[in-house]
Amino acid sequence: MPGRSSFPGRSHRLGDEKVIDLSCDLGFLRLRNPVIAASGTFGYGLEMAPFLDLNCLGAYIVKGLYLQPRTGNPPPRLVETASGLINSIGLQGIGLEPFIETILPKLRKYSAPLIINVCGESDEEYGAIVERLEKEQGIAAYELNISCPNVKRNGLCPALSPEATYTVVKLAREKSRRPIITKLSPNVTDIVSIALAAQEAGSDAISLINTILAMAVDVETRSPLLANLFGGLSGPAIKPIALRMVFQVARVVKIPVIGCGGIMTGQDALEFLLVGARAVEVGTANLIDPQACPRIIKEIEQYCLNRGIKKIEDIVGSIILEGI
Amino acid sequence: MASIERQAKILQHKSWGNYHRLKILAPEIAEKATPGQFVMIRINETFFPLLRRPFCLHHCHGDEIEIFFKVVGQGTAQLAEKKEGDFLDIIGPLGRGFSLPEKPDKRPALLVAGGRGIAPFVFLAHELKRLGQSMIIFYGGKTREDLPLIEDLEKNGFNLRLSTEDGCLGFKGLITELLEKELPSLNPACLYVCGPEAMLVEVARISRTWRLKAEFSLEARMGCGFGVCYGCVWPIRQGEKIEWTRICLEGPVFPAEAIAWEMKR
Numbered sequence: 001m002p003g004r005s006s007f008p009g010r011s012h013r014l015g016d017e018k019v020i021d022l023s024c025d026l027g028f029l030r031l032r033n034p035v036i037a038a039s040g041t042f043g044y045g046l047e048m049a050p051f052l053d054l055n056c057l058g059a060y061i062v063k064g065l066y067l068q069p070r071t072g073n074p075p076p077r078l079v080e081t082a083s084g085l086i087n088s089i090g091l092q093g094i095g096l097e098p099f100i101e102t103i104l105p106k107l108r109k110y111s112a113p114l115i116i117n118v119c120g121e122s123d124e125e126y127g128a129i130v131e132r133l134e135k136e137q138g139i140a141a142y143e144l145n146i147s148c149p150n151v152k153r154n155g156l157c158p159a160l161s162p163e164a165t166y167t168v169v170k171l172a173r174e175k176s177r178r179p180i181i182t183k184l185s186p187n188v189t190d191i192v193s194i195a196l197a198a199q200e201a202g203s204d205a206i207s208l209i210n211t212i213l214a215m216a217v218d219v220e221t222r223s224p225l226l227a228n229l230f231g232g233l234s235g236p237a238i239k240p241i242a243l244r245m246v247f248q249v250a251r252v253v254k255i256p257v258i259g260c261g262g263i264m265t266g267q268d269a270l271e272f273l274l275v276g277a278r279a280v281e282v283g284t285a286n287l288i289d290p291q292a293c294p295r296i297i298k299e300i301e302q303y304c305l306n307r308g309i310k311k312i313e314d315i316v317g318s319i320i321l322e323g324i
Numbered sequence: 325m326a327s328i329e330r331q332a333k334i335l336q337h338k339s340w341g342n343y344h345r346l347k348i349l350a351p352e353i354a355e356k357a358t359p360g361q362f363v364m365i366r367i368n369e370t371f372f373p374l375l376r377r378p379f380c381l382h383h384c385h386g387d388e389i390e391i392f393f394k395v396v397g398q399g400t401a402q403l404a405e406k407k408e409g410d411f412l413d414i415i416g417p418l419g420r421g422f423s424l425p426e427k428p429d430k431r432p433a434l435l436v437a438g439g440r441g442i443a444p445f446v447f448l449a450h451e452l453k454r455l456g457q458s459m460i461i462f463y464g465g466k467t468r469e470d471l472p473l474i475e476d477l478e479k480n481g482f483n484l485r486l487s488t489e490d491g492c493l494g495f496k497g498l499i500t501e502l503l504e505k506e507l508p509s510l511n512p513a514c515l516y517v518c519g520p521e522a523m524l525v526e527v528a529r530i531s532r533t534w535r536l537k538a539e540f541s542l543e544a545r546m547g548c549g550f551g552v553c554y555g556c557v558w559p560i561r562q563g564e565k566i567e568w569t570r571i572c573l574e575g576p577v578f579p580a581e582a583i584a585w586e587m588k589r
Binding site: 025040063071079085089284286 | 371375557
């Protein structure tokens with residue numbers, strides 16, 4: 001019988017003495033647990049409120065914001081592939097000021113940390129959005145989406161080079177008193193050099209991976225299945241790639257790493273923690289089950305309970321590499 | 325507000341070739357649903373299909389809901405394998421359904437269905453009947469096999485107009501041709517429309533020509549069904565502008581004039 005989950009909080013009493021501490025320290029921010037709802041799979045937060053208590057989350061990241069409203073790409077925008085989903089939404093969104101006016105006030109009543117995913121068509125746009133949001137209360141951190149096509153870089157996104165990553169992060173850093181998380185793209189040759197550039201520019205944390213550039217074809221019509229031709233692959237199909245990249249980055253950078261890519265279960269999340277992530281982002285799973293995050297929190301807790309682990313932080317980076 | 329029924333039991337599975345109807349015990353959804361709304365069903369726990377699939381509510385009564393579908397891909401093929409006694413994980417009711425008359429209109433409502441587009445109309449027809457609104461159901465398909473619900477509908481006393489493209493049953497031709505032929509004598513109150521896109525385009529033209537109020541139930545691939553992924557958009561007029569609009573939240577039913585057909589490829 002799948003009963004109501006007990007409230008997945010910061011710590012849990014076990015018997016009389018034992019308490020599991022699920023909280024995780026991102027240096028700049030202490031989360032009640034390591035599960036963060038990923039941008040683009042959680043709307044602006046409010047759409048999910050009918051299905052779960054937002055306050056049970058470690059944090060949540062709203063849909064990417066540009067200064068201006070965005071129309072997004074024409075449909076079809078989605079195609080399902082083996083264990084995965086390719087999307088080409090095109091970052092459709094309401095724009096910064098409507099978000100501040102109509103959404104942000106409603107989100108302030110929730111206690112879970114709100115992280116704003118910041119987009120930009122130019123390097124300067126990232127700085128401008130952060131500068132504007134600095135005047136607003138109720139925001140815990142920014143996540144820079146540096147995988148946006150950049151008009152002044154021939155449509156290439158900053159995430160593809162260490163130099164461009166450095167420039168964008170630096171511009172946002174100079175405008176922000178709040179913590180900055182930089183979300184990396186997996187569509188690069190040397191992920192570590194990009195992560196180091198973000199760290200060097202003053203990013204407080206790294207999140208990875210964003211979706212993997214992909215396509216799908218219909219043999220009946222001989223045409224691509226996405227109107228936009230390419231899209232970003234997410235879901236369980238990408239988890240092994242994401243794990244490898246998180247492992248590579250976490251052992252090199254000094255700032256916290258947030259792991260992301262195909263997490264469907266508590267076990268998936270634990271794999272990311274083992275290779276060095278301090279927290280995880282859950283994405284595609286939210287679409288399939290709007291209660292995926294609370295379930296994953298509970299499964300992580302159960303894992304700790306079964307093994308007598310008192311602090312989830314003891315798991316972080318504890319992968320055993322002897323003999324390798 | 326939508327509910328999640330984790331253990332919704334299949335009470336009855338009836339099939340006609342590629343067409344299937346499932347009767348499912350889902351009291352929380354049944355209690356709240358209105359005609360034209362839909363549910364998202366997790367067909368299996370496996371990673372393929374990974375996403376839920378959307379199905380409009382075919383009927384609702386007491387604690388039960390019904391869905392009616394045609395096997396069109398791997399998701400519906402797996403769903404067609406389900407047996408009575410199996411369980412499904414269902415979210416619903418979702419979306420905005422058809423608008424219903426506040427008081428019965430003497431003129432009939434016309435329900436225009438192409439093939440599996442009949443799906444939302446059994447629920448709607450029963451609701452209109454309850455409200456005392458007269459109606460005629462236009463039900464067309466390629467051939468007889470595409471019209472499996474004729475007997476059921478007749479048994480319930482609904483007034484039908486049938487068409488098949490091969491002429492084996494009813495009017496020979498498209499349901500839109502039959503509709504246009506009969507319109508002059510019917511003087512309908514409004515149209516409710518569901519079917520393949522080419523049919524919708526044609527009915528949109530007809531409703532413009534005859535200045536008829538019409539509501540369309542739209543279909544799209546959906547990622548979530550509750551508004552967070554922005555995958556299921558149609559071009560919808562919002563005031564002066566045309567915007568890619570989530571049909572899961574703002575639809576799936578829209579007035580004919582709101583749909584910007586020129587933006588569809």
